[in-house]
Amino acid sequence: MLKISPLFSGSKGNCTLIQSGSVNVLLDAGFGYRATIKALQSRSLSPKDIDAIVVSHEHTDHVGAIPMWTRQTPTPIYAPKLITDLIRQRVYFSEVYDIDGSFCIGDISVDIFQCSHDAACCFGYKFTCGDGAFASVTDTGIVTDELTRFLYPCQAVMLESNHDEDMLKRGEYSYALKQRILSACGHLSNAQAAEVLRRLTGGNVKTVVLAHLSENNNTHELAFNSAVAALASCGAVEGKDVCVYVADQYNNEVTICLD
Numbered sequence: 001m002l003k004i005s006p007l008f009s010g011s012k013g014n015c016t017l018i019q020s021g022s023v024n025v026l027l028d029a030g031f032g033y034r035a036t037i038k039a040l041q042s043r044s045l046s047p048k049d050i051d052a053i054v055v056s057h058e059h060t061d062h063v064g065a066i067p068m069w070t071r072q073t074p075t076p077i078y079a080p081k082l083i084t085d086l087i088r089q090r091v092y093f094s095e096v097y098d099i100d101g102s103f104c105i106g107d108i109s110v111d112i113f114q115c116s117h118d119a120a121c122c123f124g125y126k127f128t129c130g131d132g133a134f135a136s137v138t139d140t141g142i143v144t145d146e147l148t149r150f151l152y153p154c155q156a157v158m159l160e161s162n163h164d165e166d167m168l169k170r171g172e173y174s175y176a177l178k179q180r181i182l183s184a185c186g187h188l189s190n191a192q193a194a195e196v197l198r199r200l201t202g203g204n205v206k207t208v209v210l211a212h213l214s215e216n217n218n219t220h221e222l223a224f225n226s227a228v229a230a231l232a233s234c235g236a237v238e239g240k241d242v243c244v245y246v247a248d249q250y251n252n253e254v255t256i257c258l259d
């Protein structure tokens with residue numbers, strides 16, 4: 001059994017709760033510490049109930065709460081091997097473990113995906129428990145066959161749908177920042193996420209969470225409509241064949257259950 005609850009998602013911070021029934025894992029802790037505690041409390045959890053924090057990469061929107069968290073609670077941290085030295089500089093009383101391949105946290109097995117992102121190292125992850133598999137890939141700039149293969153076996157995926165290209169191009173960001181976001185080491189656009197969804201139709205994926213939306217260069221509606229249109233172009237009906245959720249920066253009520 002796997003239960004997945006996106007807590008915070010977007011440029012201001014990211015954090016997802018993954019529960020197997022015997023272990024509780026946070027994927028990233030990049031939003032405010034207090035808000036994270038509150039979100040856990042509303043799910044009857046406290047920091048000491050979290051068995052591990054798995055870090056995707058070293059950018060602040062993924063690790064911002066870790067200094068405060070590890071000062072209060074010595075939760076083990078798992079991070080890509082190339083960035084564990086960086087993470088250790090921000091950690092107080094926790095052990096930091098290298099990730100350089102598949103590993104297990106209790107009854108959850110974890111596989112890695114190498115993202116294309118302007119970090120020292122960025123991983124997407126697949127969490128498998130029993131027959132349930134969930135993958136999260138955000139902070140990556142290109143759609144590849146390898147990405148499709150990684151996501152394909154999962155029943156649920158969290159996929160970056162960062163920006164609407166037109167909004168980004170017309171927006172107020174500097175030329176350099178626009179180029180960074182649009183580059184192969186930047187973030188997936190709505191159109192790129194839609195391309196991934198087209199490639200996934202007909203497979204196992206029944207639930208899609210669109211994640212890491214830009215507050216300035218995207219809207220929930222644009223991301224959702226782009227995904228639904230992509231599914232429809234492959235004959236899949238949203239709400240029937242595949243459910244699509246858009247993760248919010250601040251408030252997320254949805255919990256996805258995989259048996």
Ligand SMILES: [Zn+2]
Pocket residue numbers: 057059117119139
């Ligand atoms: Zn990043």
Ligand SMILES: [Zn+2]
Pocket residue numbers: 011014059061062139212
């Ligand atoms: Zn990010």
